[in-house]
Amino acid sequence: MENYTVDEYALCTRFKSKRRKKRLVKKDFEKHLIQLRKQEKELWQKQNNLPLIPLESPYQKGWQRSFVLREDIARSNESSFYRGLLEKINTWQFSSEKSFKRKKKRKRRNVYVEKIQTVKEFSEWEWRSSKLELTEKEKAHFYKRERWCSNFKRHRIHYMFNESWRYVLRISPYMITHTKMVDSDLESEIQLLDNYITNLNLRNKINKLVDGYSRYSGYYDYKDPREENRIKNKSLNVLYQQYLDENDINHGK
Structure with a gap:
């Protein structure tokens, strides 16, 4: 009996190859991003369709x-x-x-x-x-x-x-x-979805997948919160004072 490699054996059986599994995972992730965009548009449409209330x-x-x-x-x-x-x-x-x-x-x-x-x-x-x-x-x-x-x-x-x-x-x-009617539940749902997209840095990926380009100029803030520099534009005196304050709090505990 001839010896087959793993990929050759996968082609002859119903098992998925590593390449196909990776492609299916990527496809499911892209479907998830498309659903996020659709959900976001539906929420925006609901917010725009809220009636006006006379003052x-x-x-x-x-x-x-x-x-x-x-x-x-x-x-x-x-x-x-x-x-x-x-x-x-x-x-x-x-x-x-x-x-x-x-x-x-x-x-x-x-x-x-x-x-x-x-x-x-x-x-x-x-x-x-x-x-x-x-x-x-x-x-x-x-x-x-x-x-x-x-x-x-x-x-x-x-x-x-x-x-x-x-x-x-x-x-x-x-x-x-x-004035526009305010729906607190709808606004919290919009904010929750926006926080999910922003914290995972999915905005550019969604725009690239749906619109064909990665970003809208000047509309969104595309800074990745996971890569944010917390000491940027802060002087050494301010950083040193924060260091002393943190040490005082830790020693107080």
Whole structure:
């Protein structure tokens, strides 16, 4: 009878080889990571779907600014058309101050300049999209403009409204009238799952497996708690004082 190796014997029988066992363990672990992502998304969806509760006493939180129809245009025959168009291209800004000014540095001095606000502009992709809600009559009031984009380092095409003088800005108090319902059990469940993923450093592995890349820039803190340096950015005096305090506690016991 010929002598067979362990791997050759495993191929002829129903026993799993070492390589197959290792592959199955990895596959089960990846399935577990996918289930964690699904569970996390379901919990987030439940939290987002919590209803709003009206407040007994609404309060003001800063100011809001948006466009309204000019008084003479509101009295004209075309008021309904421009009012309907405004609902599609209106923009809102929020500020803690009624002046709507921001700090800007000029010649080594900080000055306050007013924030610029315009009606909505459409990119070339939005203009050609089937989801654009503008009618042909409304599209006739826009013109094509090519503008340099510093982010993409090239010129980009925008479609801008050519009769912005028909609208004026109006400032009004920004009132908080509702608040999100708080579910303590749901929040504890979300925190428990997040602690499990963070403590075992599974966030990058989940993102790599599900999304194809390892991390979201700036959204999560990817420091492994098991590799955290507890004496980082601490002076020798502080470390020495902590050492003395720990010794005093131990001797006191």
